[in-house]
Amino acid sequence: DVKVTQSSRYLVKRTGEKVFLECVQDMDHENMFWYRQDPGLGLRLIYFSYDVKMKEKGDIPEGYSVSREKKERFSLILESASTNQTSMYLCASSPGSLTWEQFFGPGTRLTVL
Amino acid sequence: DQQVKQNSPSLSVQEGRISILNCDYTNSMFDYFLWYKKYPAEGPTFLISISSIKDKNEDGRFTVFLNKSAKHLSLHIVPSQPGDSAVYFCAASYSGGGNKLTFGTGTQLKVEL
Numbered sequence: 341d342v343k344v345t346q347s348s349r350y351l352v353k354r355t356g357e358k359v360f361l362e363c364v365q366d367m368d369h370e371n372m373f374w375y376r377q378d379p380g381l382g383l384r385l386i387y388f389s390y391d392v393k394m395k396e397k398g399d400i401p402e403g404y405s406v407s408r409e410k411k412e413r414f415s416l417i418l419e420s421a422s423t424n425q426t427s428m429y430l431c432a433s434s435p436g437s438l439t440w441e442q443f444f445g446p447g448t449r450l451t452v453l
Numbered sequence: 454d455q456q457v458k459q460n461s462p463s464l465s466v467q468e469g470r471i472s473i474l475n476c477d478y479t480n481s482m483f484d485y486f487l488w489y490k491k492y493p494a495e496g497p498t499f500l501i502s503i504s505s506i507k508d509k510n511e512d513g514r515f516t517v518f519l520n521k522s523a524k525h526l527s528l529h530i531v532p533s534q535p536g537d538s539a540v541y542f543c544a545a546s547y548s549g550g551g552n553k554l555t556f557g558t559g560t561q562l563k564v565e566l
Contacts (some may be wrong), residue, residue, distance in 0.1 A: 341463050344496070351547075358564075369481050371552050373553075374516075375556075379464070380558060381558060382457075382542060382556045382557050382558035382559050383458075383497070383542060383544075383556040384556070385553065385554075385555075388553065390551065395549075397466075398553075430497070432495055436552065440485050440487060440502070440546045440552060440554065441487065441502065442552075442554060443499075443500050444458075444489075444496030444497045444498070445496050446493070446494070446495055447494070447496050
């Protein structure tokens with residue numbers, strides 16, 4: 341079974357703090373994604389990566405950055421957290437060209453006070 | 454610009470009856486569609502998919518129908534069970550889109566006893 345893990349289930353941070361969200365997948369997948377889920381807005385893509393050290397902006401990259409130094413790990417960074425970044429953050433991975441199916445982690449509920 | 458829309462935020466159905474969840478899209482380049490199911494505090498899990506070369510795909514109690522001319526797809530669950538109560542997201546992608554998925558806003562399905 342594909343397993344995607346996220347470093348924290350719940351996180352509370354203060355405005356202006358730098359926040360790191362970590363995601364690890366164990367299936368040697370090429371692609372990794374970061375989404376945020378908000379009521380009434382569905383899942384929106386923040387950033388994705390096709391390979392180590394490669395990254396591409398999704399639909400809502402403002403205020404975020406990412407890092408992929410190893411194939412299995414994809415980090416989302418909030419350089420200076422703001423209250424409008426309070427959300428559920430979901431990481432996903434997919435094997436690449438053979439399928440569009442993405443496998444999701446359990447999510448991190450981030451609250452910025 | 455919401456390219457994938459789920460116009461019903463919620464749906465309530467009695468156990469044993471049919472649940473029909475709808476999804477509309479605007480981008481005619483989309484050629485692959487997926488449905489995901491999400492329980493609270495868990496990541497979305499893949500349910501069923503359909504390629505644009507088909508108009509129907511069936512997997513057990515779940516059937517997805519695609520009407521390309523109307524840019525509409527629907528998910529039928531028959532018979533509905535209480536364990537089907539969850540949020541359902543439709544998602545779309547296109548060849549050359551780099552495995553990116555565009556998600557709808559979700560429909561909360563409640564199956565009542």
